[in-house]
Amino acid sequence: MYGDGLSVIICCYNSACRLPATLKHLAGQQLSAGTAWEVIVVDNASTDETAETAKAEWEKYGIPGVSFQVVAEEKPGLSHAREKGIRASVFRLVVFCDDDNWLSEDYLQIAYTAMSGDPAIAAVGGQSTAAADIPLPDWFEASKNNYAVGRQAEQSGDISWRKHLWGSGLVIRKDLYNKAFSNFPSMLTGRNGKVLSSGEDSEICMRFLLMGYRLHYLEALTFKHFIAADRLRCDYNTKLMEGFIRAHEVLRIYARFIDAPGLPPKDRFPATLRSLIKVLAARLTGTRRWNIFDEKLQIFMLTGYPFKSIPPQIRSIRRLSVHRKKHRLNDC
Template identity: 30%
Template sequence: MPTTQRPAAAVAPEIAVSIVICTYRRPELLGACLDSLIGQQVGGASSGSAHEILVIDNSALAEGRPVVESRQAAFALRGVPLRHVLETGPGVSSARNRGVAEAVGELIVFIDDDERACDGWLERLLEPFHRLGDAVDIVAGEVEPDFGALPRPDWLADDMMHSFSCRWGWDSDSRFLREGEWFGEGNCAFRKRLMAGRSFSTDLGRKGDGLLTNEGMVFMEMRSAGAATYYVPSATVFHLIHPDRLNRRWLMRRMFYQGVSNRLTQRRYGLREQRWDFNVNLAKLADIDVETLEGEPLRAFIRLYYQLGYASALAMN
């Protein structure tokens, strides 16, 4: 009597990569970010490998949940698990730590909720891990500004883009980063094992509309301990420059808090602190309309506000 063979049960692919998106009260931007990830592929790995997407929602109102739920079916058709995780600890550092804890993959990828990935982004970002193996620990991509429906302001020069977390511009070709060359947390991939015994500092990262930064100091720790970092300019994301930031006053505030953040970071990790000799007449400073500045006078004010923030941090705990 002939026997009937049952079809072999489908084997769920192994999750090799976890994409983590930290979000806070920006459902429309989160939706655009997720839409840019549909169709992204791991590439290079074995056919049994896959990726997952974790949305870490840092708002108690969980505005990101319906955005995730509305797209889960589309990702499921492509074999990509998409999960919403609520993290009530305030700040992006708490969200990043939760993302690391929830991640299944040995490789973790960060992309921010106000960014959109270019076609082929994930495959390009992961390619150095496949090609160079253990010689690579961290991979960083490039960030291009997206001004939305607004034109780029005439005063906003290319060398000011770093203040908006855009255009690192280290090279036109892929290569290892050198000491002193940095990258943003919003477009990078790294081996999860590097986070053993480490975490993102919850008192240094962004919280709500605050501008304290440097939660990415953990990557500097990794690199100081020998983690090799590779730069891939073609692994590009587009970062929305929010309309309320397209003015010089926001830029001055941003640079002031960058100065505060840098000094607090240096003190925390026992790094050498900088010293400047400068005198400022605050009354005259307040009378200057920074919105009229451009070129070298604007650059001088950017440096001054950074130094003021750096000096102010001396009185902070």
């Protein structure tokens, strides 16, 4: 059992220069009496004074009753850092606050109220505005989603159809995260130092959807995303896009597993048969007319036939999907 409250996890890699403003906004949170919370800073193989800065800054505010700790995760990668933070947390709700996210003063209270009201919601996300020390470049408006800036939907509510929420300011249920990843290791590690890989946020959300839960957007959840000048260059934006493209190959498989149950029963056999014919035809004739892996994946999703070419990670996705009923609301 986990305590009733929120654990704010800040994953850091060389964040000494960004943490003071982030912690200042966290220290200004306004919560109703009795709403418990804590702050956990995860130092993910930093080479600067991230840990020392975090401790010194938080001590300035002296907030009674709020636990603060810095934990170290030497294995690089955002997913590793988040796992370390979650293991160190004690409350049932987890808030991922990036080291450059300035949460509005009511952020935690709104998140707590929303998640407490509907156990079918696995995760909620909000909207952000950009903050920077230099004028935003002309191209930024068209690329702001790459930076988790803007609105995630037209209005508040269920956005499970979108299949993901931003990791910035993401609020999740700890028990669902543990069920989603304890026996099914992550296929994506996220940003690793200066390597801008992506997709770990979407992977979390997609696993929740596979388990039968929902994603919600709340426009009342607001924060500022501070973007340093060196991240407002075209080459940095290009690297972000390249990271998204690399992650897409994995995430599209998740999406297919999420959508597979929506295929009407009467269409399942014909779909399986069509894919099987293509696989057999390719084996007999050597044709490369079709993407045979995709056809085998289709058969695997619909029937579970264990093709040797299906990697163990993808098999784990199906196992998670098959067991979704075990993770439904009666487990909350």
